[in-house]
Amino acid sequence: MSGRRHEVDGGVLRIGLTGGIAAGKSVVAQRLRELGAVVVDHDVLAREVVAPGSTGLAAVVEAFGPGVVGPLGELDRAALAAVVFADPQARERLNALVHPLVRRAADAREEAARAAFANVVVHDIPLLVESGQAGHFDHLVVVDAPPELRVERLVEGRGLSESQAWARLAAQADDDERIAKADVVLDGSGTVEGLRAQVDALWDRWLAEPVPAAHHDDDGAE
Structure with missing residues (x-):
């Protein structure tokens, strides 16, 4: 270890x-x-916390502008990726917004697994x-x-x-x-x-x- x-x-x-x-x-x-x-998929959670209408999506739009929103009010992942993968500072800003939300969601999933007696x-x-x-x-x-x-x-x-x-x-x-x-x-x-x-x-x-x-x-x- x-x-x-x-x-x-x-x-x-x-x-x-x-x-x-x-x-x-x-x-x-x-x-x-x-x-x-029990597998807690943090990629799935990262999508859930920026779902349409979520506070997470609102925070991302505030940070990166309306250009990262698709026509149905969803996060345009391709547009966001074009920004953050070309700019390390932008990527850090995105991570600072999303990671705490994902961790809270992951904690809740783990607690549910414990309640179901997962090993x-x-x-x-x-x-x-x-x-x-x-x-x-x-x-x-x-x-x-x-x-x-x-x-x-x-x-x-x-x-x-x-x-x-x-x-x-x-x-x-x-x-x-x-x-x-x-x-x-x-x-x-x-x-x-x-x-x-x-x-x-x-x-x-x-x-x-x-x-x-x-x-x-x-x-x-x-």
């Missing part, structure tokens, strides 16, 4: 999952969900390292793949130009920085089946660990 604080809270194993764009993180998240984990809660966070959350979990899992392969996937699978793809990679943490924070690094450069097998092996390791126990004060109260 490299000195990371080990959170043993209420018998729930808390996992942070991240990785560079197009490295294979979605494959890992889906397999963990299939194995029984493993996975927080799927694309910008986990960048947002300073690396020390918040029992284990931090990073999915890694070579940058050139990820650019190829973005171009072929998501229709981005090469320059757009490289800009998306540049907007995230340096790969070495991300890996340095990891407890586990999964290789996303091979097949989907191979990556899923790595997840299965990791899951078996987690199941073999002692179940985290709830914190108790000296007087015995939780």
Whole structure:
């Protein structure tokens, strides 16, 4: 765990999952969900907190102007991306608006999972390292793949130009920085089946660990 604080809270194993764009993180998240984990997808939450009519969307429009709103009052993600991926300061401004809203929503999802007696809660966070959350979990899992392969996937699978793809990679943490924070690094450069097998092996390791126990004060109260 490299000195990371080990959170043993209420018998729930808390996992942070991240990785560079197009490295294979979605494959890992889906397999963990299939194995029984509750996956809190922070990308989904990031969309929910800026839904039409939300205070989050109002804050984004105030910061970046009406040009980031689509014809139906929704956030125009392509227009916003064109701004923030070309301007690091604009990206920081967006993150400062959206990240606190997403964290509050994620906390609510985790509390619901605890109430349903979940054993493993996975927080799927694309910008986990960048947002300073690396020390918040029992284990931090990073999915890694070579940058050139990820650019190829973005171009072929998501229709981005090469320059757009490289800009998306540049907007995230340096790969070495991300890996340095990891407890586990999964290789996303091979097949989907191979990556899923790595997840299965990791899951078996987690199941073999002692179940985290709830914190108790000296007087015995939780």
